[in-house]
Amino acid sequence: MANFRRFRPDDLNKLSKCNLDPLTETYELSFYLQYYAKWPSLFQVAEDENGNIIGYIMGKLESSPDVYKFSEHYLPWHAHITAVTVAPEARRLGIGKLLTEQLEAAGDAGNAWFVDLFVRKTNYKAIKFYESMGYSIFRVVKEYYGDHSTDPTQDSEDAYDMRKPLKRDVKKEHIRADGEKHEIDPTDVW
Numbered sequence: 681m682a683n684f685r686r687f688r689p690d691d692l693n694k695l696s697k698c699n700l701d702p703l704t705e706t707y708e709l710s711f712y713l714q715y716y717a718k719w720p721s722l723f724q725v726a727e728d729e730n731g732n733i734i735g736y737i738m739g740k741l742e743s744s745p746d747v748y749k750f751s752e753h754y755l756p757w758h759a760h761i762t763a764v765t766v767a768p769e770a771r772r773l774g775i776g777k778l779l780t781e782q783l784e785a786a787g788d789a790g791n792a793w794f795v796d797l798f799v800r801k802t803n804y805k806a807i808k809f810y811e812s813m814g815y816s817i818f819r820v821v822k823e824y825y826g827d828h829s830t831d832p833t834q835d836s837e838d839a840y841d842m843r844k845p846l847k848r849d850v851k852k853e854h855i856r857a858d859g860e861k862h863e864i865d866p867t868d869v870w
């Protein structure tokens with residue numbers, strides 16, 4: 681049985697059940713604290729009965745800087761999933777889905793147009809997870825990652841930029857059916 685609550689700074693030394701997973705990025709400690717300070721309602725954890733963190737989601741609400749307003753890559757007000765992870769022993773129990781639904785609700789509460797995220801092209805399980813929740817590919821960011829998770833001969837990996845429209849996007853204007861055909865460079869992601 682998991683308990684869901686907001687992240688607290690003293691959770692930082694309890695993330696290893698999740699972060700030892702190779703597909704879970706580990707950031708500088710200050711990066712987690714920035715999210716905690718700026719978007720506390722978008723940083724949620726799931727803990728087990730012993731207080732271990734067995735899942736968390738970290739996100740933000742933002743738009744591209746105004747200077748890019750007229751660029752085709754400009755991102756309007758949206759929620760972004762920076763990280764979502766569930767400890768291996770706690771997977772397929774619906775914890776990832778519940779965490780993501782909480783972030784989507786925060787996005788709706790903040791009047792965001794959509795939720796987006798980046799996922800490695802070969803992270804098939806996570807792609808299936810997002811698809812099961814209504815996310816679809818919006819574009820491909822070429823060589824977004826500076827390493828490859830499955831092929832050691834490659835020094836980079838493409839990302840899928842996936843999106844799910846929120847309630848504000850009544851006409852579904854912020855998603856694409858042919859997202860896989862739209863490729864951009866990492867320098868066009870702000």
Ligand SMILES: CC(C)(COP(=O)(O)OP(=O)(O)OC[C@H]1O[C@@H](n2cnc3c(N)ncnc32)[C@H](O)[C@@H]1OP(=O)(O)O)[C@@H](O)C(=O)NCCC(=O)NCCS
Nearest residue numbers: 703765766771772773774775776777799805806808809812
């Ligand atoms: C992706 C991840 C967060 C999913 O968390 P989870 O708690 O296991 O997911 P849920 O139990 O909520 O799954 C919801 C649905 O997603 C789909 N799904 C989840 N994991 C799946 C898998 N391994 N294969 C296929 N479909 C999957 C299923 O449709 C599932 O519903 P079901 O179990 O009733 O069939 C988890 O696998 C994880 O932490 N992976 C490593 C980190 C990672 O890749 N994060 C994403 C980086 S972008």
